[in-house]
Amino acid sequence: MIDWYGTAGILVFYSIILGVGVWAGTKKKNNGEEEVMLAGRSIGRTVGILTLIATWAGGAYFTGIAESFFTTGLLWCQMPFGYSFNLAVGALLFAKPMREAGYITMLDPFQEKYGSRIGGLLFLPAFMGDILILAATLSALGVSLEVILDISNYWSVTISTMFAAAYTITGGLYSVTYTDVLQLMFMVFGLLLSFPFAINNVQYYPNDSPNSTSTSTIDWIGHVEPKDYVFWVEQMLILVFGGIVNQSFFQRILSLKPSLDAFNISLISATVCFLLAIPAASFGIVAKLVDWSKIPSWYSET
Incomplete structure (x- = not known):
């Protein structure tokens, strides 16, 4: 049954x-590539x-952290650490030289050194990476709306x-940037608003239950099996370094006003990105306390 109040809110x-x-699109002065792709370098x-934070702290970030903490514990909740280090490493190694060179995309230095053919070839993995990131984001959004509103994932x-x-076609990066900020504010507000309701409505295990979830018996940390050490390290390296080769990151860095210190801005973004993982992980903590057998719609096999 569709939740009409929820639908109206959405x-x-x-x-x-x-x-x-x-509205943000009205700030666009012309249709030049710098104006459309980098907002005229005026951010x-x-x-x-905020838009650098929103580059990583989206729907997949928040839902992924909660799920990881719930299913496998803190050790496998790698996104906050990986993405924060990602922003820091990007700031340390690439922010200043890329801005000083006046590049528009992350592929420009390769095209400048190796020619347009190599630049075109390198575009393909970059394009596929963006498609996969977009798919993850839309999947997280679709699942969230499906749960909240009981509507089809496809239509969501x-x-x-x-x-x-x-709005992207209308205003280019101007629109993307300002909607990034607004969406991030809504997500943080929503997390803070919903957490008291979640913690006050937990269906705890009874104390005499063999599955009683006393906080002293819950495996909060999780564990990494010896056979998974290499996989764990590989996953962390992908999060830290894989995200650097992402046009979204460089697009935000290169769109900042020339007078601003992109390095410090990136470090601030990395810190806040990590801190935003705390409210998301809190939902994973709540989920570990729940007796899911009392939840009619819960299917343990899924």
């Missing part, structure tokens, strides 16, 4: 996002920090994609 939210995206400090993803495409 429609209002989407309308606000679309409105802000269209200020506060917006720059389709409608969300149409809205995002509409």
Whole structure:
């Protein structure tokens, strides 16, 4: 059964996002590549920090952290550490030289050194990476809307994609940046708003249950089997270094005003990105305390 109040709230939210995206598009002075792709290199400090955070701290970030903490514990909850180090390493090694060279995309230095053919070849893995990241984000969004509103995952993803495409086409990076900020604020507000309800409605295991979840018996940390050591390290390295070769990161760095210190802005973003993992992990903590056999819609095999 569709939750009409929830549906109305989602429609209002989407309308606000679309409105802000269209409004931000009015800041675009022309259709030149720097204006469309880098917002004329005019993004200020506060917006720059928030949009860099939003590059990684999206739906997949928050839901993934909660799920990882719930299913496998802290040791396998790698995203907060990996993505934060990712922003820090990107700031340390690439922010300053890329900005000083006046590049527009992350592929420009390769094309400058090796020619347009190599640049075109390197575009293919970059393109595929963006497609896969987009798929993960839309999947997280679709699942969230499916649970909250009881509507089809297919329609959740389709409608969300149409809205995002509409404001992106309208205003380029201006629209993307300002909607990034707004969406991040909504997500953080939503996490803080919903947590008291989650913690106050936990269906705890009874004390005499063999599965009683006394906080002293819960495996909060998790463990890494010896056979998984290499896999764990590989996953962390992918998070730390794999995200650097992502146009979204460089697009935000290169769009900042020339007078701003991109290095410090990136480090601030890395710190805040890590701190935002705390409210998300809190939901994983709550989930570990729940007696899921009392939840009618819970299917342990899924």
